[in-house]
Amino acid sequence: MRAARDNVGRLRQRIFKAAQAGDHKRVRNLQKLMLRSHSNTLLGVERVTELNAGRATAGVDGEVALTDEARADLVARVPREAATWQPLPVKRMYIPKAGAGHKLRPLGIPVIFDRVLQARVKNALEPEWEARFEIRSYGFRPGRGCHDAIEAIFNTLHGRGARRLWILDADLTAAFDRIDHSQLLAALGSFPGRETTRQWLKAGVFEPGKGFAPTEEGTPQGGVISPVLLNVALHGLEQAAGVRYRTSTARSTWALATSPVLVRYADDFVVACHSQQQAEQVKARLAQWLAVRGLALNEDKTSITHADRGFDFLGFNIRRYPNGKLLIKPSTAAITRIRKRLREVFQKMRGATVLALIQTLNPIISGWAAYYRAAVSSGVFSLLDDYVWKLALKWATRRHRNKPKKWIADRYFGRFHPHRKDRWVLGDRDSGVYLLKFSWTRIVRHQLVTGGSSPDDPALADYWARRRRKHKPPLGRYAVFQLQRQHGRCPICGDYLLHADHAPTSTEEWEQWFRVTRKAISKHSLKIAGGAEPGTPDRDRLHLVHTRCRRSASPRGGIGPALLRA
Structure with a gap:
């Protein structure tokens, strides 16, 4: 799997580089190559059946793929059936909505085969848009997360010299469910997977007890490709808000002195403005821009306030004090x-x-x-x-x-x-x-991702390698030391020990990450070759290994979960 990951990573970088250079024809050819790639299929199956937290949740056909035999069957089916496959409706489910009392959030769960195909299409589509996405967009993007959005707000508001102190705290009404299909498909242009994407959008919804319903708008929350499609639909929000830059490169950005600053995480965003009047104007412009795309501001959750009074964003309370000091705490x-x-x-x-x-x-x-841990907590x-x-x-x-x-x-x-x-x-x-x-848990200041940097940019490989070394996972000292000694890889299969569908973006996802990690990683005693001197005996040494690799290797020495105590 390590070779497949490297192959897909290199192809993503080629797509990114071609998109960055404006070579439209080359982008499309490379995307077609990605859609035919066997390595991409392997990673798609791994992501959907092993890494994703919802891997045990079936779609309308009731099928899951949790065994090696079922995964191998999925890999074999893709090249045979992908070209003629007709997407099935998603299954409607409801889960508790974070921070909303007893309110429920609707999810649309595709069947397992559609999820694999979506993962493949995502690897072809995402790097093209990573070269185009706005700099202060942080939601559902590789190498970015909630803490980057919070740190971007901190950089905008802290210090005595801060001038953008009026905050438009905005929220969209059911963004995933209301995206206009025609606008979204037009944005995709001649993308090779456009027709397949259209079929997913139009596949409909099946809700137990209510039956089938067609879908004329929206993209189901729960689909692998849906977060990328949301970002595509919202691309251009900065320009609509009137954000203008003096310079804009992959490494640095400086907004014009009179320009507002917009920080977005998925469908939640804030706009820092110079005055209340400017904030009202930005709100009106954004409402018009969103309406064309089938979206609208949630008036109950959208407000304009001064930074001195504080506001909540992504579970944090952000408040600026008269001396210029900015404190970010759990809300x-x-x-x-x-x-x-x-x-x-x-x-x-x-x-x-x-x-x-x-x-x-x-x-x-x-x-x-x-x-x-990245706040004043x-x-x-x-x-x-x-x-x-x-x-x-x-x-x-x-x-x-x-x-x-x-x-x-x-x-x-x-x-x-x-x-x-x-x-x-x-x-x-x-x-x-x-x-x-x-x-x-130690308080660790988060380091903001630099400008428009993307892991898909081959020119920034060293930057992302340094960033990964600095960002240590919130684990015990032994686990962190052992991960560093092993360069983050399992000594049996050579693949990375810690990966997830995406970086955890909430307390619930971090909780899930800890539960999954505890089951997926084990201590295992492996035989280490002796030293260079003749007669030096071999010795056993504890390593961190994938639990699945430990099962396939000799059972001797396995002593249970390593990363967490309970």
Whole structure:
């Protein structure tokens, strides 16, 4: 798979370079080559059936591909059936909407074969648009994420010299569901996968209990290619807002002194303006531009405010103080949600063992802390640790109502962490597993991606290599050290140990990342060849390996999950 990944990566770079040079004919020829690539098919199957969090969710045909035999069958089917395949309707599902109480977010789940084809088309389409996308667009793009958007806002608003202090905080109404198909297809132009994309858009929706419904607008949230299509549909938003640059290169950007600055993450964006009047004008222009594309501002969630009063964006509260200092913290709503989540877990697991409780809570704590570690979160982390400790003590006391407090403390709490002197850590004395704390996650300032840099740009290979080395995953010291020693690769298959469908972009996705990583990566003792001197004995050394590789190798030495304690 490593060879396939390298092949696809090189072809993506060639598409990017041709698009950057304006060589339209070469772009189309390379995209056709990508759509025929066997390596692209292999990566598409891997992404859909192994890396994607929804790999076990079936479409309307009820099929999934979770075994090696089923994956091999998918790989063989693609060249035979792709040209004549008629996309099937997506299956409508509903999941809780983050930060919206009991509201549900609709998802459209394509069948597994359509997902593989979409992953292939995405690799052909995305690098062309990566060479064209706006510089301060950060959502659903390789090498970019929520923290880049937050850091871009910080750079715009901090300091005494900041002038764009009126904020248009905008949100689009059901953006995925309302994209105009004709406008989107026109933007794709002569892209070789355009007709297939049109068929996906028009495939319709099947909702259990309600039946089939045609789709005349929108792209289903849940499709592999949908995030890229949303970015294509919203390309040009900066220009519509009146953003103008003095210079614009892959490495640096400077907005004109009188220009507003727009920072977008998917369908959420903010525009920093010089005055309230300018913000009102920008809002009116954007409303007109969006209407042509079938989209509209959500008036309930769109507001104009001054940076001194603060505003929430992507789960963070951003507020500027009169001395020019800008503080970015977890929002009050985000703190309320995590407290509620923790409280519900303790309530639901009243009769569970302490080990089961810890195994449920650790990914939640790790995921939330990983997302907010780039903000001013130390105080919030400490407050949440106190809150969890009170919940844990209450949980333990309820289990043993007739036991004295000292007995409960000795049974459930202690100095479980080998490198910390904290004596009040909840743990399981039989297994040694213990509950993590928010405050154990180090605060790390995020480094903003430079200008319009893209991982698909071959000229910036060194930049992205340095950036990957600096951005360490939020794991334990041993895991980080071992990953560095192994250059991030599994010694058995040679492929990268840590990859995901995309970089986690929310506390929920970080939680999922921790759960998946714990299952996917294991410690394994491998035989290391002796030294150069004759007679030097071979020796065993622990490595991090893919769990699937460990199963296929000799079982000797496998000792379980390595990256997380619980």
